[in-house]
Amino acid sequence: MKILDDEKDLLLDHEYDGIMELDNHMPKWWLWLFYFTIAWGFLYLLYYQFTGVGLTQEEQYEQQVAMAIEQYGLEPEGGNASATAVDWTLETDAASLENGKTIYMGMGNLCFTCHGGAGEGLVGPNLTDAYWIHGCSPSDLAQSIAVGFPEKGMMPYGSGARISDEDMTDLISYIASLQGSEPANAKPTDLARAVECTLQ
Ligand code: HEC
Structure with a gap:
């Protein structure tokens, strides 16, 4: 070596x-x-x-949730609980319905992606028939939309993006205008949960 x-x-x-x-x-x-x-x-x-100057993962998470609640005006429970406090009246004029449709079909709130382009229902229930799971008064609808059903996949306002009370009025008015429209491919009603109720 x-x-x-x-x-x-x-x-x-x-x-x-x-x-x-x-x-x-x-x-x-x-x-x-x-x-x-x-x-x-x-x-x-x-x-x-x-020193506790730097935030732990958990603290960062809580801070971001708090910021999101502020940004979107949500209640901490996941929705705008005041939706029932507003005295919702349905509009029937063309401009309101058109605006409602624009919101329904828009990428901002994503309603059409789960309820279908004609409200016929996909992941979410059919919005054109006379059967409703969560009530069918204008205020029930506003509540369903504002709070959403996060456990079923529907965020508050569909996507979490809050809309104004005027836009909400137009949106529920548009849904009301779809009643009885009998679109093609309508999703069957879940009669175990939905009850007959006429939205007007
Ligand atoms: C990610 C899918 C998804 C999106 C997006 C979504 N929904 Fe839903 N929606 C659902 C599901 C699922 C239900 C049913 C909840 C249940 O089974 O209790 C529902 C329920 C509803 C109900 C109550 C129906 C009833 O029978 O009582 C209304 C009204 C409604 N959605 C309107 C809307 C509107 C308006 C938008 C847009 C702002 C929207 N949804 C966006 C999935 C969605």
């Missing part, structure tokens, strides 16, 4: 089956990197654990 000249000084005095070890030092840059990570870890611990 050939040992280079300057390796003599580095050679450790043990040998196993002809395998020898040199006492090579870590490169300086590597050591500094190592010390740096220790120092960094210490600062991290101080920042997040001991």
